[in-house]
Amino acid sequence: MDTMRDRFIDITTRLLDDDPRLALVLADISAASFAPAKERHPDRVINVGIREQLLIGAAGGLALTGLRPIAHTFASFLVERPFEQVKLDLVHQGVGAVLVSAAGSYDWPAGGRTHMSPGDVALLDTLPGWTVHVPGHPDEAEQLLRHAYADGDRNVYVRLSAHQNAAPVPVEPGRFTTVRKGSRGVVLAVGPMLDVVLAATEGLDVTVLYAATVRPFDAAGLRAAVQDTRADVVLVEPYLVGTSANEAHAALADRPHRVLALGVPREEHRHYGSVPEHLAAYGLDAASLRERIAAFMW
Amino acid sequence: MSMADVQFEDLPGLMGLMTGAEKHGPAATSTLDAIWVLYDRVLRATPETVEAQDRDRFLLSKGHGPMAYYAVLAAKGFLDPQVLPSFGAYDSPLGHHPDRTLVPGVEIASGSLGHGLPLGVGTALGLRAQGLTDPAVWVLIGDAEFDEGSNHEAVAFAGAYGLDRLHVLVIDNSSATHGWQGGIAARFAAEGWSTATVDGRDHEALYRAFTAEHPGRPHAVVARVEPKNA
Numbered sequence: 001m002d003t004m005r006d007r008f009i010d011i012t013t014r015l016l017d018d019d020p021r022l023a024l025v026l027a028d029i030s031a032a033s034f035a036p037a038k039e040r041h042p043d044r045v046i047n048v049g050i051r052e053q054l055l056i057g058a059a060g061g062l063a064l065t066g067l068r069p070i071a072h073t074f075a076s077f078l079v080e081r082p083f084e085q086v087k088l089d090l091v092h093q094g095v096g097a098v099l100v101s102a103a104g105s106y107d108w109p110a111g112g113r114t115h116m117s118p119g120d121v122a123l124l125d126t127l128p129g130w131t132v133h134v135p136g137h138p139d140e141a142e143q144l145l146r147h148a149y150a151d152g153d154r155n156v157y158v159r160l161s162a163h164q165n166a167a168p169v170p171v172e173p174g175r176f177t178t179v180r181k182g183s184r185g186v187v188l189a190v191g192p193m194l195d196v197v198l199a200a201t202e203g204l205d206v207t208v209l210y211a212a213t214v215r216p217f218d219a220a221g222l223r224a225a226v227q228d229t230r231a232d233v234v235l236v237e238p239y240l241v242g243t244s245a246n247e248a249h250a251a252l253a254d255r256p257h258r259v260l261a262l263g264v265p266r267e268e269h270r271h272y273g274s275v276p277e278h279l280a281a282y283g284l285d286a287a288s289l290r291e292r293i294a295a296f297m298w
Numbered sequence: 299m300s301m302a303d304v305q306f307e308d309l310p311g312l313m314g315l316m317t318g319a320e321k322h323g324p325a326a327t328s329t330l331d332a333i334w335v336l337y338d339r340v341l342r343a344t345p346e347t348v349e350a351q352d353r354d355r356f357l358l359s360k361g362h363g364p365m366a367y368y369a370v371l372a373a374k375g376f377l378d379p380q381v382l383p384s385f386g387a388y389d390s391p392l393g394h395h396p397d398r399t400l401v402p403g404v405e406i407a408s409g410s411l412g413h414g415l416p417l418g419v420g421t422a423l424g425l426r427a428q429g430l431t432d433p434a435v436w437v438l439i440g441d442a443e444f445d446e447g448s449n450h451e452a453v454a455f456a457g458a459y460g461l462d463r464l465h466v467l468v469i470d471n472s473s474a475t476h477g478w479q480g481g482i483a484a485r486f487a488a489e490g491w492s493t494a495t496v497d498g499r500d501h502e503a504l505y506r507a508f509t510a511e512h513p514g515r516p517h518a519v520v521a522r523v524e525p526k527n528a
Binding site: 023025043044049053056057058060062063064065066067069084085088089092093094 | 426447
């Protein structure tokens with residue numbers, strides 16, 4: 001199976017041929033893979049070198065001229081390093097871009113903390129108007145990228161990860177998908193966490209919702225799900241723990257409810273190793289999740 | 299005052315209508331001559347063409363002290379001079395840093411230093427990608443703003459890329475804390491830019507520098523004015 005990043009490169013290369021409004025800005029990451037696209041569209045595939053402030057600033061300038069810019073690099077360098085550029089050169093200018101990341105929170109544990117960005121979605125939550133897609137499979141990534149490119153001039157973040165589910169889920173941008181129904185509560189699995197959530201809740205009487213779009217948060221979808229269950233909600237997110245807790249509380253503000261937020265802890269884990277080792281260390285493997293979910297709901 | 303025939307000598311009167319940002323006063327007057335010459339004789343930008351895709355763009359990156367900018371915009375008919383006294387008030391379109399969504403003809407919202415030049419790079423790239431090779435993109439920065447690292451990302455890239463429709467106007471009033479030894483133009487020249495350093499109060503010198511040919515290279519004009527703390 002290909003990765004989400006492979007799919008991003010394939011589909012963006014093809015869409016650059018079809019849509020003269022699209023422009024891709026790179027900061028060396030994935031630049032070699034986009035060489036064929038650059039050859040065909042030298043003025044719309046731009047590699048600024050290892051310059052992430054310029055990556056976002058240039059995307060803002062491209063948008064000011066009416067193009068639909070796509071900016072891509074690892075999440076730590078796309079959102080965290082040039083965060084003021086994201087805030088001012090896109091949002092404050094009143095223009096939009098599609099930011100497509102790779103590497104996420106724990107994709108390359110051997111690379112260490114510098115290449116981990118569990119706080120990216122929480123940071124974007126400090127800004128108005130962002131759509132955030134967190135696909136769990138390359139097919140979903142393709143669908144959501146196509147949607148993002150065509151989504152007017154909105155600011156859209158597409159968070160790609162090497163961590164993915166075995167099979168795609170039918171998703172509708174902005175809507176949660178019901179994967180399993182139960183009565184004791186709702187577990188919301190975000191993107192790549194679905195497989196492990198399904199394994200962890202096997203045989204438990206809970207509803208499992210799936211989110212490949214987390215902003216805007218599908219409050220109506222969550223409210224509908226808790227009509228048939230206790231208003232106990234567990235969030236399982238592949239980034240900073242609690243990132244969507246406020247959204248869940250807001251969605252259920254008019255009724256008694258409980259929320260348990262699970263995700264990547266704030267503390268640094270000064271270990272290298274593999275993705276499964278890190279998920280286990282964070283309590284996001286199936287056995288840990290089952291224990292934490294069951295303790296909360298029963 | 300009728301705006302039909304406003305001259306440079308009338309600008310202090312327009313600036314006098316704005317009060318409340320005196321601490322930015324030197325920053326405002328340092329840019330006055332250069333912005334005037336650009337708008338009066340160089341830029342192809344008028345109130346009628348603020349939405350035209352082939353207009354020249356002027357990006358005021360150094361958003362501090364925008365009184366000279368607002369005065370020139372008023373003089374050139376982008377702004378009603380009657381709004382100038384509202385400068386900085388709650389309902390005014392004129393902030394102590396400009397907002398592009400509030401003032402016709404203002405290309406970027408600025409204030410935080412070091413954002414205009416990268417935005418200018420993207421603007422020049424975007425025009426080129428749409429086959430618009432004629433419009434010029436001008437970015438005004440200050441010598442202290444040049445301290446920001448984001449500018450150096452943009453200077454190196456634009457020089458290497460040969461982004462020849464990009465122009466930078468540096469107002470040098472010696473306000474950078476550690477200065478720029480050897481002068482700012484040397485930094486641009488080292489990255490392959492065409493450069494000129496002129497007296498920022500000499501309108502003919504500014505005009506010649508603004509209109510110098512620079513085939514295949516971006517162009518930087520350093521306009522030196524009296525030191526901020528002189």
